Amino acid sequence: MATDTIDLIPVVDISEFISGGPGAGAVVEKIRTAATESGFFLVTGHGVDPAATKRLYDLAYAFFDEPQDWKVGVGRGKDVEGGVAFAPMKEEALAGTLGRKTPGDLKESLNFGPRLAGDTWPDRPAGLEAAFRDYFAEMETLARHLRGIFCTAIGLAPDFFEKDFENHLSALRVINYPEQSEPPEDGQLRAGEHTDYGFMTILRSEASAGGLQVQRRDGVWLDAPNIEGAYVVNIGDAFMRWSNDEWVSTPHRVANPPSGFHGTARRQSIPFFLNPSAETMIECLPPFAKDGAKYEPISFADYIALKTSQAFGG
Numbered sequence: 001m002a003t004d005t006i007d008l009i010p011v012v013d014i015s016e017f018i019s020g021g022p023g024a025g026a027v028v029e030k031i032r033t034a035a036t037e038s039g040f041f042l043v044t045g046h047g048v049d050p051a052a053t054k055r056l057y058d059l060a061y062a063f064f065d066e067p068q069d070w071k072v073g074v075g076r077g078k079d080v081e082g083g084v085a086f087a088p089m090k091e092e093a094l095a096g097t098l099g100r101k102t103p104g105d106l107k108e109s110l111n112f113g114p115r116l117a118g119d120t121w122p123d124r125p126a127g128l129e130a131a132f133r134d135y136f137a138e139m140e141t142l143a144r145h146l147r148g149i150f151c152t153a154i155g156l157a158p159d160f161f162e163k164d165f166e167n168h169l170s171a172l173r174v175i176n177y178p179e180q181s182e183p184p185e186d187g188q189l190r191a192g193e194h195t196d197y198g199f200m201t202i203l204r205s206e207a208s209a210g211g212l213q214v215q216r217r218d219g220v221w222l223d224a225p226n227i228e229g230a231y232v233v234n235i236g237d238a239f240m241r242w243s244n245d246e247w248v249s250t251p252h253r254v255a256n257p258p259s260g261f262h263g264t265a266r267r268q269s270i271p272f273f274l275n276p277s278a279e280t281m282i283e284c285l286p287p288f289a290k291d292g293a294k295y296e297p298i299s300f301a302d303y304i305a306l307k308t309s310q311a312f313g314g
Ligand SMILES: O=C(O)CCC(=O)C(=O)O
Pocket: 175, 191, 196, 203, 205, 211, 212, 252, 253, 254, 269, 270, 271
């Protein structure tokens, strides 16, 4: 029901927190509640430049319109720090991260991180790299505001996390979910059920037939609300561990368009995966340690290696 969705995934205008206005405390309280109940909320009043978002959206759209043969030649190497990587249709099956074998996800993506390995940027569409870098910088600013909100909500100094994000390993991805001309295979989705591994994800979502769904604790899948210009924020697994499981990383997926759907179902989303630096220690935050820490301290690099080996059985 719509009321359930809006209660569980509330829309929070964070402008009063950013400007230090009298409503800042209410912003913090709303986000604390959402982060502990569903791990998902939408933000408005975030200050992100809409032109930077549109530029990245439009250039990535033009990239995905290029012929498949050409696209698969882009960014398969690992030699360029801050390069680009293209992942073709069905290459990734996100449900595999939960140990489930499904056919590959019905999506393709372009991936970038200033400290992540990729390949030389393609020469077309012109301005693609600059659009990724500009939008990445916008996300860094928003992420800093959100970290400030998180710290205030938890009772930490507002800059508690800042040293851990000086050399952050965040990743920016644009995903294209094309029209589906053939029915999906059994168990095949646009993006299979998963949780995100990092600290938090900031997603530029898009309303379409076949969109983002979030799992309620009783197992029911809810459609995430779509509000033009708002960002969907969700807590990742590393932050859940850091908070001694008080802030929750919730399973989500991207549904297929309904079978027999005849309208336009192409969808493009832009997740920014905020990750700390490799050496950051994920160690129960003091305000959550009262009844004992559930987990041993672990570096972010070791944590990702552990998650990957758990997911892929290696
Ligand atoms: O495309 C979306 O709306 C969500 C994608 C997602 O959850 C992911 O890539 O981790």
